[in-house]
Amino acid sequence: MTISRFVQLWTHRYHKYTHIFKAYWLGYLAALKFLLKKSRLKKGQQLVAIIRTEHFGDIVAAEPISRYVRQHYPDAYIVWFVKPVFHELVDYNPSVDEVLKEFCVTQRRVILGTGVFDKVFELQFKNNNHCPKCQVFIDNPVAESRGINVHTYFHFGNLLEVFAQTSGLTPVKSVFPANDQPLLYLQDKHRAKVDSLGLDKPYIVVHCQSNFAPKDWPADRWQQLIQWLSVNYNFQIVEIGLKSNLNIGTESYRNLCGQLSILETAEVIRRADYFIGLDSGPSHLGNATGTFGIVLMGALTGFDEYNPYSGGYGRQENAVLVRKKGLACAELSFEFVRDEVKKILVE
Known part of the structure; x- marks a missing residue:
């Protein structure tokens, strides 16, 4: 192995493992924060996660799900997981209490692995649940069991209907059972x-x-x-x-x-x-x-x-x-x- 190749290899490994360490650190830090938040909730009040991190058109298409979840869990504390570049699409949504700017899927896996959330609505499937730096994929068991993936998803309806089915909110190949018009929450700025x-x-x-x-x-x-x-x-x-x-x-x-x-x-x-x-x-x-x-x-x-x-x-x-x-x-x-x-x- 040449010196330049050796340097390239260890530079890659340094960035990869630094990234993974940061993902775990941020994951446990966020989990602790949510655990403290949960301890302050009223008795019977649930901590609920909605996960749609990308792409921005998909996040807009999924907006009615936030209202649907709020309708069914009116007292819940609802957290939407999203990539930082798209957070403004969720920041002003009155049906969402908090926005988690997700570092990567490894961070999410750590958070969810603690069991801190009472309900998790996963609006994406495996191809959207990938971190190339960690080289990690996360499966969505609901989507897998229903046969919803990147090759089949449009056989299950429009994007909103697909995301609702992927999360387990609605039955397979069903229409969205509430107001399906996506909304944006534009501000004076x-x-x-x-x-x-x-x-x-x-x-x-x-x-x-x-x-x-x-x-x-x-x-x-x-x-x-x-x-x-x-x-x-x-x-x-x-x-x-x-x-x-x-x-x-x-x-x-x-x-x-x-x-x-x-x-x-x-x-x-x-x-x-x-x-x-x-x-x-x-x-x-x-x-x-x-x-x-x-x-x-x-x-x-x-x-x-x-x-x-x-x-x-x-x-x-x-x-x-x-x-x-x-x-x-x-x-x-x-x-x-x-x-x-x-x-x-x-x-």
Whole structure:
């Protein structure tokens, strides 16, 4: 073994085992905190965990579960486990008493292993329960027993229905038994930020790039669509997301990518006349804020046709899902998408 290889190996091991030590330390520290919290609860009051740590569209889709759990456990102290980058989606939820910003799944395993929680509602399955640094996967026995996994989940309904079944809250392949419209809890600071942007009404929000390439529509067709919208309609076109892969020269286009938090982005979408985007996190923000959605979709990893949404988007009362059965999103032609969009904007 060469010196450089030896250094690489032990550097990797140092970071790995430091990470694992920190996960255990934070796990036992949090468990102790929850044990103290539990000791202060009223007699009969339960400590309840809801676990949905990622992705942000999934967390938005799962929001009705917090209300459903609160309805069934009105006196419980409810803790939502979430990755730190997404905590703002849960911070202001009145059905949740505390947000745990999860360090990694090893920390969670330590906390839950102490038995401090009276009820645990696990809204994810094995592929979401993985820490690459610890090289640890956590199984969800409910999901396993029901055959819900990354290859089958959309056979069990929309995301909300899948998460409710994965947690054991509802029977297999059942509809969600309560209000299924996801909500967001926007604050004055989010409104003030968007006020400061000086957006011109009317405007259309577009989201053109997801975090999963098979869901995407090619950049050149987005450019065609935005150019067509600019020529034929009196809308400002506002792009949101982490980053843009477009080259747009029209004056009616504005790029806000990478400039806003998730809830600031939601407020931009809320004020828009239309949302045009992909099956990705921002489309769930559109559903939750009530902005009419035009969502480009396609066949996805074994699911020829699926519907991830509950509420207004799911019933297509407040959205149109633009797709052709069996075709990937990238296979949708510009002309097909343009004509579908035109039908909505004319009405």
